[in-house]
Amino acid sequence: MKNLLIVTALLEAATGVALILSPTPLVSLLVGAALDTPGGQVVARVAGAALLALGVACWLARDDVRSGAAHGLVAAMLLYNGAVVAVLVYAGLGLKLSAVGLWPAVALHVALALCCGVCLRRTKAQSPTDT
Numbered sequence: 001m002k003n004l005l006i007v008t009a010l011l012e013a014a015t016g017v018a019l020i021l022s023p024t025p026l027v028s029l030l031v032g033a034a035l036d037t038p039g040g041q042v043v044a045r046v047a048g049a050a051l052l053a054l055g056v057a058c059w060l061a062r063d064d065v066r067s068g069a070a071h072g073l074v075a076a077m078l079l080y081n082g083a084v085v086a087v088l089v090y091a092g093l094g095l096k097l098s099a100v101g102l103w104p105a106v107a108l109h110v111a112l113a114l115c116c117g118v119c120l121r122r123t124k125a126q127s128p129t130d131t
Contacts, residue, residue, distance in 0.1 A: 012051045012058065013051070015055075019045060023048065024044075057073055
């Protein structure tokens with residue numbers, strides 16, 4: 001679980017910082033669409049702040065993988081990665097938005113979701129059952 005939290009922390013924090021500083025190139029790379037309104041820029045930067053916060057949370061939990069908080073964080077990241085996959089697949093197939101980064105991003109989030117699921121199963125299998 002420690003490696004998953006480290007990788008997630010680095011990826012999400014870097015993406016968050018990129019969205020905060022300059023969201024247009026990242027959005028263009030991902031879905032091939034422009035962020036041509038101030039509202040779109042603001043929402044993208046808010047999403048960047050959220051990703052940065054997730055990255056910081058994962059980084060801070062990396063050395064405490066046996067805690068309930070770390071377990072909850074990995075469960076939340078499983079939900080997040082699953083939701084990102086659903087949104088990006090919808091963008092690609094339903095909305096016909098696509099650029100060079102779309103399907104690699106889908107694959108990355110599928111892999112991260114699977115890793116989260118494996119980590120949660122392992123921690124559940126290792127913890128004593130309640131009586």
